[in-house]
Amino acid sequence: RKEVEQDPGPFNVPEGATVAFNCTYSNSASQSFFWYRQDCRKEPKLLMSVYSSGNEDGRFTAQLNRASQYISLLIRDSKLSDSATYLCVVTPKMIKAAGNKLTFGGGTRVLVKP
Amino acid sequence: GAGVSQSPSNKVTEKGKDVELRCDPISGHTALYWYRQSLGQGLEFLIYFQGNSAPDKSGLPSDRFSAERTGGSVSTLTIQRTQQEDSAVYLCASHRGVGTDTQYFGPGTRLTVL
Numbered sequence: 001r002k003e004v005e006q007d008p009g010p011f012n013v014p015e016g017a018t019v020a021f022n023c024t025y026s027n028s029a030s031q032s033f034f035w036y037r038q039d040c041r042k043e044p045k046l047l048m049s050v051y052s053s054g055n056e057d058g059r060f061t062a063q064l065n066r067a068s069q070y071i072s073l074l075i076r077d078s079k080l081s082d083s084a085t086y087l088c089v090v091t092p093k094m095i096k097a098a099g100n101k102l103t104f105g106g107g108t109r110v111l112v113k114p
Numbered sequence: 115g116a117g118v119s120q121s122p123s124n125k126v127t128e129k130g131k132d133v134e135l136r137c138d139p140i141s142g143h144t145a146l147y148w149y150r151q152s153l154g155q156g157l158e159f160l161i162y163f164q165g166n167s168a169p170d171k172s173g174l175p176s177d178r179f180s181a182e183r184t185g186g187s188v189s190t191l192t193i194q195r196t197q198q199e200d201s202a203v204y205l206c207a208s209h210r211g212v213g214t215d216t217q218y219f220g221p222g223t224r225l226t227v228l
Contacts, residue, residue: 044205
């Protein structure tokens with residue numbers, strides 16, 4: 001079983017709609033969680049960190065469910081520019097610790113269509 | 115300021131040849147990672163350098179792969195006797211190592227083994 005698993009998609013989303021997807025992780029000692037965004041043929045870039053209480057950044061909401069060992073990302077009012085692959089990232093240490101080794105999921109592809 | 119740079123951006127080589135890929139991290143970043151991404155796949159961790167500590171080589175797929183980081187800055191990933199399955203985008207990332215939760219990725223080197 002992979003350490004971090006994601007539905008590869010693609011999720012075909014009408015412009016303006018809401019889309020949500022999850023990422024499961026196998027290591028119960030995981031402490032830090034992130035969502036990265038990767039555009040086609042580009043390098044990944046940090047989208048947002050995921051905190052225990054959940055957090056929101058504009059149209060993006062991230063949640064953590066430790067009991068079931070998954071994190072989620074919800075995108076409201078989808079824009080065409082949201083089309084990308086969203087990578088779930090997990091580390092075993094706290095965010096402030098030095099030298100965290102990130103484990104990436106395979107990514108979920110989202111396609112927003114007019 | 116300058117981001118993570120990688121060279122070459124593209125490399126085409128023949129099976130059996132050796133290749134060297136270079137990464138220049140952001141100045142002052144003590145942690146440096148190498149990842150590999152095959153077409154349509156997620157990121158595969160290869161190796162991780164943190165300051166003067168021994169590198170974490172647990173992701174290197176075979177003994178044909180090696181990496182060095184000289185002077186705590188520039189890193190070189192070497193692949194000996196390349197095989198067609200080595201074809202992928204090789205991504206380098208760096209971060210400050212302490213008190214930060216963002217990895218900054220370079221644009222990658224696209225390696226094609228004929």
